[in-house]
Amino acid sequence: METIGHFLDGLASAQPTPGGGGAAAISGAMGAALVSMVCNLTIGKKKYAAVEDELRQVLARAEDLRAALTGMIAEDVAAFDAVMGAYGLPKGTDDEKTARAAAIQVALRQATDVPLACCRACRAVIDLAEIVADKGNLNVISDAGVAVLSAHAGLRSAALNVYVNAKAIEDRAFAQSRLDELEDLLAGAGDLNETTYAVVKNKLV
Amino acid sequence: METIGHFLDGLASAQPTPGGGGAAAISGAMGAALVSMVCNLTIGKKKYAAVEDELRQVLARAEDLRAALTGMIAEDVAAFDAVMGAYGLPKGTDDEKTARAAAIQVALRQATDVPLACCRACRAVIDLAEIVADKGNLNVISDAGVAVLSAHAGLRSAALNVYVNAKAIEDRAFAQSRLDELEDLLAGAGDLNETTYAVVKNKLV
Numbered sequence: 001m002e003t004i005g006h007f008l009d010g011l012a013s014a015q016p017t018p019g020g021g022g023a024a025a026i027s028g029a030m031g032a033a034l035v036s037m038v039c040n041l042t043i044g045k046k047k048y049a050a051v052e053d054e055l056r057q058v059l060a061r062a063e064d065l066r067a068a069l070t071g072m073i074a075e076d077v078a079a080f081d082a083v084m085g086a087y088g089l090p091k092g093t094d095d096e097k098t099a100r101a102a103a104i105q106v107a108l109r110q111a112t113d114v115p116l117a118c119c120r121a122c123r124a125v126i127d128l129a130e131i132v133a134d135k136g137n138l139n140v141i142s143d144a145g146v147a148v149l150s151a152h153a154g155l156r157s158a159a160l161n162v163y164v165n166a167k168a169i170e171d172r173a174f175a176q177s178r179l180d181e182l183e184d185l186l187a188g189a190g191d192l193n194e195t196t197y198a199v200v201k202n203k204l205v
Numbered sequence: 206m207e208t209i210g211h212f213l214d215g216l217a218s219a220q221p222t223p224g225g226g227g228a229a230a231i232s233g234a235m236g237a238a239l240v241s242m243v244c245n246l247t248i249g250k251k252k253y254a255a256v257e258d259e260l261r262q263v264l265a266r267a268e269d270l271r272a273a274l275t276g277m278i279a280e281d282v283a284a285f286d287a288v289m290g291a292y293g294l295p296k297g298t299d300d301e302k303t304a305r306a307a308a309i310q311v312a313l314r315q316a317t318d319v320p321l322a323c324c325r326a327c328r329a330v331i332d333l334a335e336i337v338a339d340k341g342n343l344n345v346i347s348d349a350g351v352a353v354l355s356a357h358a359g360l361r362s363a364a365l366n367v368y369v370n371a372k373a374i375e376d377r378a379f380a381q382s383r384l385d386e387l388e389d390l391l392a393g394a395g396d397l398n399e400t401t402y403a404v405v406k407n408k409l410v
Contacts, residue, residue: 001210008234008275012241012268019242020351023235027355029213030228036217037224063217070213142365146225150232153358156402160347163409197361204368 007073016084021076021115024157025069028122031151032066034143035059035128038136051135058128065121065128069154072118076161079114082107083165108169112178115161122155123185126192133196138203145200152193159186212278221289226281226320229362230274233327236356237271239348240264240333243341256340263333270326270333274359277323281366284319287312288370313374317383320366327363328390330356331397338401343408350405357398364391 002010007026010018039059042048048055086103090096129148136144162182169175207215212231215223244264247253253260291308295301334353341349367387374380 001208003206003208004212004231004278005206005275007209008238008271011235011238012245012271014242014245016246016345019345020239020348023239023351023355026209026235027232027358030216030231033213033216034225034228037219040217040219041221066213066217070210073209140221140224142369143225145365146228146362149358149362150228153232153354157351157354160350160405160409163406164347167410200365201368204365205372 017077017080018073019076019080020157021080021118021161022073024115024122024154024161025072025076025118026154027150027157028072028118028125028154029066029069031122031125031129031147031149031154032062032069034147034150035062035125035132036066038132038140038144038147041140042132042135042137045137048135048137055132055135058131062125062128065125069118069121069125072114072121075114076118079107079111083111105170108165109171109174112162112165112169112175115158115165116178116182118158119155119162119182119185122151122158123189125151126155126189126196130192130196133199141200141203145197148193148196148200152189155185155189222282222285223278224281224285225362226285226323226366227278229320229323229327229359229366230277230281231359232355232362233277233323233330233359234271234274236327236330236334236352236354236359237267237274239352239355240267240330240337241271243337243345243349243352246345247337247340247342250342253340253342260337260340263336267330267333270330274323274326274330277319277326280319281323284312284316288316310375313370314376314379317367317370317374317380320363320370321383321387323363324360324367324387324390327356327360328394331360331394331401335397335401338404346405346408350402353398353401353405357394360390360394 036059039055042055043052086107089100091100133144166175166178241264244260247260248257291312294305296305334349338349371380371383
């Protein structure tokens with residue numbers, strides 16, 4: 001896997017990938033990792049024995065989400081490249097035009113589903129961050145706050161790519177089903193972000 | 206520099222560093238990089254000639270901020286390690302106790318100023334993201350939205366570390382001066398994040 005500096009160089013460059021979709025996946029993965037960190041620094045401490053079983057389950061889910069989100073960094077590049085590749089297909093004959101248009105639509109559906117999966121994972125991380133902000137080791141509770149902020153930024157960032165690609169999909173029933181799920185994922189996420197951040201901040205100041 | 210996967214492994218582990226401060230710096234650096242990306246894909250296009258000079262200046266500032274924020278990933282670890290190191294100093298004699306207490310205070314001031322510098326840089330990235338969301342190439346305008354979300358998450362994440370460390374500083378005038386600057390940096394940042402996100406979303410849907 002590439003270095004952080006190399007990824008940031010690629011992000012800043014005039015190359016279209018990596019772009020905001022990859023940044024969204026990293027934000028979500030950092031959120032998941034920080035949920036895991038709080039769990040790892042809470043589990044095994046006598047003072048937190050009452051929440052140990054619950055945080056073991058949170059840790060397992062956070063690590064699954066971190067793996068999925070880390071994989072989405074590359075999936076986002078592949079989905080974008082597939083769309084660009086489809087637009088680059090020949091369009092000299094009617095048959096070529098038909099094949100190209102169909103290939104673009106296939107690629108756009110994939111390029112909608114990849115960021116939607118990122119939104120789904122980020123929303124799950126937000127829900128886990130709420131638990132660790134409430135029950136995690138007070139000494140590292142600020143990391144629960146960073147977890148929710150990162151995952152929420154990842155959710156809203158990936159949402160922008162769902163909007164962009166869903167707009168160009170001709171199968172409006174497909175597009176609308178994705179937009180409906182996205183609204184469900186976004187619903188309440190902002191409030192959960194703010195209440196979790198407030199819980200953390202009140203434990204700090 | 207380490208790989209993204211290795212950084213995330215360290216973030217998730219029971220080791221205290223890297224932690225939320227490093228994640229905040231990466232969020233800010235991703236925001237700066239995405240501002241640069243939008244500039245790089247706008248500059249030189251005939252359609253955007255009218256904003257080219259302004260975006261060249263934005264690009265130069267964004268690249269300076271990206272370099273600074275990338276450096277803060279390591280600075281955050283060093284500042285945390287210095288605090289832990291000071292707490293680990295011997296405290297057998299009165300002289301040792303005095304020296305240890307002084308060393309802790311020096312380290313805490315540094316551990317407050319490092320995340321405050323991250324907040325300052327993230328706030329500057331938010332201000333640049335607002336410009337590129339308004340004037341950047343429409344084809345990559347979603348990246349301006351991700352830029353502002355990432356930088357805003359970085360700002361609020363680093364703020365939590367300012368709160369944690371400022372609280373333990375005995376020189377209350379020093380601590381209050383940092384908390385006052387922090388409130389100035391946070392003031393209006395949430396509104397700017399929402400208005401910039403709305404500008405981007407309205408161009409997409």
